[in-house]
Amino acid sequence: METINHDNAVHLGRKIERVRHLRGMTQTELGERLGITKQAVSKIEQTDKFDDKRLEEIASALGVTVEGLKKYNEETVFYNTNNSYENCCVSTNGVGNNHTFNHSPIEKIVEFYEKQLEKERERFESLKKEKE
Structure with a gap:
């Protein structure tokens, strides 16, 4: 019998959409960062499987890590955001770029x-x- 990991229960494309919304980005803005159209972003948000390279590009454009995107859920967003704010700086793309929240x-x-x-x-x- 297969068990479901609730952290990953949400469709990956929907996770991308939710993170985009939390970042205050439109589909057009995300598309510009990825070099694609708004319609292509819409298609991404309807897709559940991505190759590693594409997922890295999307995560980077959203300012999150691939692992963070894969394991995204609303509960942890508030916890991680609060911890990031309290620590002043947060690595946004997993490569060590730090940004201060105002x-x-x-x-x-x-x-x-x-x-x-x-x-x-x-x-x-x-x-x-x-x-x-």
Whole structure:
């Protein structure tokens, strides 16, 4: 009987999408970093298997390690983000590049959701005007 590792239970493409969202990146921005189109990024986010080289490129573009991407889950994101913030610097691509966070993890999350809310308000107003 096969056991499921819950850390890896989520589709790898979905993990890429979630990390991209946490980084506040659009598909277009990730595509620019990878040298591909927005549509190609969308296809990546629908794919579950990647060769090692491609996965390294994607992880690097997202500023995470391959291992971190493979084992990504929401629970550990907050733990790792909090620890990284408390330690001031974090290796973002596994090669030793350090970046200092200027905002707490909670501020980043709030900022992300405020942007999403603003986009939805704009969309709502646009649809409302069309109906009038």
